[in-house]
Amino acid sequence: MHTKTDSEVTSVATSSPTRSPPRRPIYYVQSPSRDSHDGEKTVTTSFHSSPVLSPVASPHHSSSTGFSAPQRKKEHQHQHQHSLKTWKQIDVIEEEGFLHGEDRNSGFSRRCYFLAFVVGFFVLFSLFSLILLGASKHxxxxxxxxxxxxxxxxxxxxxxxxxxxxxxxxxxxxxxxxxxxxxxxxxxxxxxxxxxxxxxxxxxxxxxxxxxxxxxxxxxxxxxxxxxxxxxxxxxxxxxxxxxxxxxxxxxxxxxxxxxxxxxxxxxxxxxxxxxxxxxxxxxxxxxxxxxxxxxxxxxxx
Missing domain, CATH: 2.60.40 (Immunoglobulin-like)
Structure with missing residues (x-):
C-alpha cells in the first residue's frame, strides 16, 4: 500500500470536483437617516474605512443605495404632493379673489352706469327744457x-x-x-x-x-x-x-x-x-x- 503524502492529499483535494461552500458576504446594516444624503455619506465612510477591498463591500453598497433611492423617491413624492396642494390653494385663493374682484368691479360698473344715466337724463331734460323755453319766448x-x-x-x-x-x-x-x-x-x-x-x-x-x-x-x-x-x-x-x-x-x-x-x-x-x-x-x-x-x-x- 502506497501511503499518500500531504502534498498528494492537497492535490487530490484541489482537483476534486467538489468545492467547499462559498463564504457568505457580510452585510453592514446602517439605520436610515432622516436625510438620505447623510445615509449615503455614512455608508461611504464605512466602505472607505474598511481595510479590505473585496467584493464583500459591494453588497453593502448596494444595500445602502437600494434603501436610499426609495426614501428619496418617497420624499420627492411627498414634496411634489405638498407643492401641488400649495399651488391648488393658491389657485383657489386667486380664483376667489378674482371672483370677489369681479363682483366688486361689476358693482362699481353698475353704479357708474346708473350715475351716468342719471346725469345724462338731467342733461337731456335740461336741454329739452331750454329748447322749449327759447321757443315759447318768441x-x-x-x-x-x-x-x-x-x-x-x-x-x-x-x-x-x-x-x-x-x-x-x-x-x-x-x-x-x-x-x-x-x-x-x-x-x-x-x-x-x-x-x-x-x-x-x-x-x-x-x-x-x-x-x-x-x-x-x-x-x-x-x-x-x-x-x-x-x-x-x-x-x-x-x-x-x-x-x-x-x-x-x-x-x-x-x-x-x-x-x-x-x-x-x-x-x-x-x-x-x-x-x-x-x-x-x-x-x-x-x-x-x-x-x-x-x-x-x-x-x-x-
Whole structure:
C-alpha cells in the first residue's frame, strides 16, 4: 500500500470536483437617516474605512443605495404632493379673489352706469327744457285795445273824507280789448293790474279784470268795467264843472295797466312769463256818451 503524502492529499483535494461552500458576504446594516444624503455619506465612510477591498463591500453598497433611492423617491413624492396642494390653494385663493374682484368691479360698473344715466337724463331734460323755453319766448301773446264806452259821467260839488269842499266826479265806462295766445303747444294764465283812468294825475276810475286761462292758438274779446264814484278833483275840477253836472268840453284822460301772462309749457318746470304795459290816451267827448270810442291808434304796448 502506497501511503499518500500531504502534498498528494492537497492535490487530490484541489482537483476534486467538489468545492467547499462559498463564504457568505457580510452585510453592514446602517439605520436610515432622516436625510438620505447623510445615509449615503455614512455608508461611504464605512466602505472607505474598511481595510479590505473585496467584493464583500459591494453588497453593502448596494444595500445602502437600494434603501436610499426609495426614501428619496418617497420624499420627492411627498414634496411634489405638498407643492401641488400649495399651488391648488393658491389657485383657489386667486380664483376667489378674482371672483370677489369681479363682483366688486361689476358693482362699481353698475353704479357708474346708473350715475351716468342719471346725469345724462338731467342733461337731456335740461336741454329739452331750454329748447322749449327759447321757443315759447318768441310766442308772446298779442293784445289789442279795441274801444271804450263812457256810459255815465257827472261832476258835482261835494267834500272829501276830511270835510274839505271840492268838486267830485263819478263815471261808469267799459273797456274792450282782444287777447290772442300765439303759443302752438301751451296755454296761458292771464291776469292784470287794476285798469286806471286818470285826469291830471288823479285816478278818477279803476277796474279789475277777471283772471282767465287761454288755450293754445286761440283768442277772446275781454270787457272790463272801469268806474269811479265821487272822486275828489280838488283844484283840477274847475274846468269840468257845469250847471248841468256834465262836462261841456272834451276831457283828456289816460288809461294805464299791465297785462300779465304765464305760460304752462312743461308743468311747473318751464313757465315763461310775459308782461305787457299798456298806455292809452283817451279823449272824453261829452257828445259821444254811450257810444264806442275807438282806441286802435291811441295805445302803446311796452
Amino acid at each position: 310766442m308772446k301773446p298779442k293784445i289789442v285795445i279795441k274801444s271804450i264806452k263812457f256810459d255815465h259821467v257827472t261832476v258835482q260839488a261835494g267834500s272829501d273824507s276830511t270835510g274839505v269842499a271840492t268838486d267830485m266826479i263819478s263815471m261808469n265806462s267799459t273797456l274792450k280789448f282782444t287777447y290772442r295766445n300765439t303759443g302752438t303747444f301751451f296755454g296761458v294764465h292771464v291776469s292784470a293790474t287794476p285798469l286806471e283812468l286818470s285826469y291830471s294825475d288823479i285816478v278818477i276810475a279803476s277796474g279789475n279784470m277777471k283772471e282767465f286761462h287761454q288755450s293754445r292758438k286761440s283768442h277772446r274779446l275781454v270787457s272790463v268795467a272801469i268806474m269811479g264814484s265821487k272822486v275828489p278833483l280838488y283844484g283840477s275840477g274847475a274846468s269840468l264843472s257845469s250847471t248841468t253836472g256834465m262836462p261841456t268840453l272834451p276831457v283828456p284822460l289816460n288809461l294805464n295797466f299791465v297785462m300779465r301772462s304765464r305760460a304752462n309749457v312743461l308743468g311747473k318746470l318751464v313757465k315763461p312769463k310775459y308782461y305787457k304795459r299798456i298806455h292809452c290816451s283817451i279823449t272824453l267827448d261829452p257828445k259821444k256818451l254811450g257810444a264806442q270810442v275807438s282806441l286802435k291808434n291811441s295805445c302803446t304796448y311796452d
